[in-house]
Amino acid sequence: MPSNEYALRPIGRIRTPHATVSDNVPIQGRMAPLSEGAVELFPEYAAGACDLEGFSHVFLLYRFHLGTDERLTVVPYMDTVPRGVFSTRFPHRPNRIGVTLVEVLGVDGTTVRVRGVDMVDGTPLLDIKPYVPRFDAVENVASVRTGWMTPYVNGVKEPDVVRTSSETDWLRERR
């Protein structure tokens, strides 16, 4: 491995109702808040799950493991215009790391039941971080600008219909 690279190892798998990318995967977990799943930590990471049950929400960090493309300009699911990938949450991005905020329903050993999953079943987990509004949210919502996404996140579409509709769609070439 070149010295300018880091080797990352999955610490578990995320189980979701979405067997493939064509299986109604929500484009964002918060847009499918009732979509239930589970984080299954590998047994050797069990000790890391202590104290997690005190938190109502966590960020899951994971690897977009399907596909190998890492693009800089993409047409996002919600848009028809090419955008710089760092202004999007598109999966085909440098390093292919995903971040999703989920609700914790319960912790049982190495299994964390969660709500609001938007991953394909079996997605490799890289980290779990507790959600702390003081660290992770902007208190003054009126001061937040969301660029090109603004019309899409302001309720133009119903949350639960904003999904990728097919594998072709998900993996499509749009540069």
Added chain:
Amino acid sequence: MPSNEYALRPIGRIRTPHATVSDNVPIQGRMAPLSEGAVELFPEYAAGACDLEGFSHVFLLYRFHLGTDERLTVVPYMDTVPRGVFSTRFPHRPNRIGVTLVEVLGVDGTTVRVRGVDMVDGTPLLDIKPYVPRFDAVENVASVRTGWMTPYVNGVKEPDVVRTSSETDWLRERR
């Protein structure tokens, strides 16, 4: 590299006022909202920065590149009790990925000026994601539980004094 690992490559560096881990590094960016820095994307990623100027806040994903320890039980900076690492934001964690929400002050080519940095200068950047309250925040703040952190994030300590005080402290052995 084993087949169960992913090779990640830095896409840039984060410049901050904190030359070393002993240099008053805030424990969280939102607790030092005026701490200014810059993201310097490597030139080959320039196209990815388009459209970023429309967003007021972004998440920076980065590698905790100092130290090699990856622990499962840690004593957090804010606490004196050992905790499961996934209930903390401690740097010495599996895969050592950090996530910090920062305010965007301006975008100039491959340089993104930001406020609220809590990294050591030169920290390798892995990704930039736009902050979208609809995706990343829990609307009903009263429904959020923050476990063991609750007394610490509810204003017990002044934000700008919650810093790591020394390199020894930052790297200390607390298992």
